[in-house]
Amino acid sequence: MSFAEKSSPPASAIIANTSRGYHILKIDGYSLTKGTPTGESLYSCQFTMCGYRWRIRYYPNGDRSDYADYISLFLMLDQTVAKEVKTKSRIRFVDSTEEHPSLTSSNVESFHGQHRYSCWGRSKFIKRVDFEKSKHLVDDSFTVRCDLAVINQIRSEEMPAPKFVSVPPSDLNQHLGDLLATGKGADVVFEIAGQTFAAHRWLLASRSTVFRAELFGSMKESGTADVIRVDDMEAQVFRALLHFAYTDSLLPETQTKEEEEDVMCQHLLVAADRYSFERLKLVCEEKLCKYININAVGTILALAEQHHCDGLKKACFHFLSSPTNMTAASATDGFQHLSRSCPSVMIQLIAMSSRSHSA
Incomplete structure (x- = not known):
């Protein structure tokens, strides 16, 4: 017995949702901070990032005696939380042109919520004698950047099967717009300010209760020549109304000529209310709000x-x-x-x- 191989073998992924941010800390007056004893730190202001409150701890003479010749920098969680906070973080000079391995955490670090002041960082961030000769120290100041990603949720989900057929978006509005432009099959003509517009009764009746009553209801006069005169409206406004009826969108020129858009929208709003085009009325309202x-x-x-x-x-x-x-x-x-x-x-x-x- 043979088994046919499935064309799309099942696949899944483990996805970690993260929040990301960064904080810039400037140490201005570095030489004055050097008097801080080894093991004692200076704190940045508290800042909120990725939904938690943090501080950066700066040790000018190392965080302990083994690292007294170094500058140490740590990111500190400055609040107690109900659960463990898992992060990936990095501290570097803002003017660094390369990613130095000692400045980057490639592993997930955990801040334990019940222990406030939980920290992650680098005891040997940079040797002080090397730092003082470097380009990072300018006018007795330097600046570091702390990048942080907090892992909010880890989930597994099935990956979608590859698609072999792509269905394009609907182009019904384009076809109906072409129908209006060509006038093929038109069975009613509107006359506005000396201009005529050919249209289709069935479409207008489907879009507007007012057109339905006028074209198919009791308002329709028997024996007419299928020419309907529209008074108190400009031809360009009725053209825009018809375009919306067929395509559910505004004429391109209505949207691009901003110096005339407000006036056109006022007239078109009146026409939309007259013929009960509620969506067009709301479109005009929204546009007029900015004017x-x-x-x-x-x-x-x-x-x-x-x-x-x-x-x-x-x-x-x-x-x-x-x-x-x-x-x-x-x-x-x-x-x-x-x-x-x-x-x-x-x-x-x-x-x-x-x-x-x-x-």
Whole structure:
């Protein structure tokens, strides 16, 4: 009996999740630190790295008598924790051009959580006489860097089998966009400001309840020539609306001409609300949030109120919560328009302003 070999033998991996960081310590006035007795250290400020609190211990004359001719450096865990902390760490001069073996830990070091001041480091970091002749000492100062990786979790997992078939992302929007561009199979024409746009009833009806009612419901007039006039809208805005209906994305020029994007987004938001394109409405709201400023906030806030854009309205209120912004904006034409068209919003702003002054 023969057994067929599997084309993809099982494979697994042991993965160690780690957090990484580093700390820079400068010893300024090295010669003055040399008076520190052997076995006594100077401490860096406490710093937080990889979720734990640490200090660096600097021994100018070695951490014990055997290493009195050396500078010793240690990384110290400056807190007690519930479990063992496993790390890989390295201390080196910041101007080092090579990785010296004596400065690197190739093994996993453990800091035992119940023992505060647990340390790892190098007793023989560098011989003091060699250090004082080296390029590392400049103007009686030197700087070291401590790199740290804390091993948070070690897990085993099955490795995915090799893929022989790659499925590309959907290109439906591209095909529908081509359908709009070519007009093949179009069965309805819109006329806006003297320009005509051919489209497909079935697609527009699937995207908008307003189009559905207009094209297939009771609003459809029998015996018409399938030309629908759209008033109170610019042709370029309707073009952008159709493009979104077919591709679920904005026209490229809408996204690149930043000096015109804010105005286009205002008009497109109105069109999206008119034809019940909720996602397009939210896209326009999000974009308009970045255009809120002293001169535009009044106009944008009026637009948000009239078209029920709660997020955009909150962004305007947040901007106007600054007394400085409120004072400057209230003198603009847009704010005067806001006071005339949306008196209820002005009442809310007055109440907000009163609360901020009383706070």
